[in-house]
Amino acid sequence: MSRIVYVNGDYLPEAEAKVSVFDRGFLMADGVYEVTSVLDGKLIDFQGHCVRLARSLAELEMKNPHSDAEWLAIFREIVAKNAVVDGMVYLQVTRGNPGDRDFAYPADDVAPTVVLFTQSKPGLANSPAAKTGWKVISIPDQRWGRRDIKTVQLLYPSMGKMMAKKAGVDDAWFVEDGFVTEGTSNNAYIVKGNKIITRALSNDILHGITRASVLRFAREAQFEVEERNFTIAEAQAADEAFITSASAFVMPVVEIDGAKVGSGTPGNVATRMREIYLDETRKAAL
Structure with a gap:
């Protein structure tokens, strides 16, 4: 058909x-x-x-x-x-x-x-990658300055995806002025203890819809949320990392620029937030 x-x-x-x-x-x-x-x-x-x-x-x-x-x-x-x-x-x-x-x-x-x-x-919600996690590389953020507008200007994110593919990994995280902005088509997070850390909203990043829901659910589940900049080095030293997007939902990140994050396997926080997000949004789906 x-x-x-x-x-x-x-x-x-x-x-x-x-x-x-x-x-x-x-x-x-x-x-x-x-x-x-x-x-x-x-x-x-x-x-x-x-x-x-x-x-x-x-x-x-x-x-x-x-x-x-x-x-x-x-x-x-x-x-x-x-x-x-x-x-x-x-x-x-x-x-x-x-x-x-x-x-x-x-x-x-x-x-x-x-x-x-x-x-x-x-089987969109049952991606095998959620059980193994993504590997990412970092690349310079060379996009225009209004990333908060979800325009069809996707050439550099496409180039970033190809850089990741050529490097044999799943995605790339953009870095600007020494700090992670976001992934090529997703928002980026790290976890330290019970704290979820992600960049604050501004013109520098997309105002993710999945991001908003996940952060709300995280607070309701008694996780601490801190919205601030973080570096690649801090991400590599974190307990966990993950990304969110409309198609990947919550996806663990287990390696950044060749360095394992935490144990190198999906962490409990990312796994739990994926479960909560899918459960809650399915209940509210239209």
Whole structure:
């Protein structure tokens, strides 16, 4: 069965789903996106993704083309049309097609381009990597300065993923001014005793939806949370490390730049936070 893709109000077979070559998402990376996980046919952390989408659009002076209720209906419809049980829904909103290329934003009457597609990932919550953990390397953070806006400008994160792949590891952590910012597509954490440490929110990192939920659940579970910068050396000397993202949920990190973290196996805190996150978000899924 051909995958069904949503393009500007139409549900189309993926081979028929097209946007203009003059779309500013294609020409200027002038757009934002969200990735929402699906477990058991339901949307995980959906409201948080709506809030961040609205913020990203506002930061780029783009109108939100739909209300949260309308987004929910569209998301549910594309999940149903593709019979997704476990997987992800990818949403992209660009400034649209002004009819030609220009650095200046087009007039407000240019309609945004809205695209959604699904990716089926059976057993998404049961990744074998959660039992073995990830290995990461550190690389310089050479992205633009507004990482808090979830734009489609993903070239350097893609380069980081490839650096990690060539190094035979799972991911890369960005480092700026001596401190870890985040992973290529995730937020980064270390653990010392009962304390979970992660960089504070700013323009320097993505305001992760999974991050927000995990930190809330951590506090409810009586873990101490400290939001501050940390170095690679501090991470290597930590008891544990982990990352969070919409698709990996909570993933232990067991090696950084060749040095084992703790015992070199997934730690109790990361393992417990993964369990709590999956349990709680499944209960609240839409």
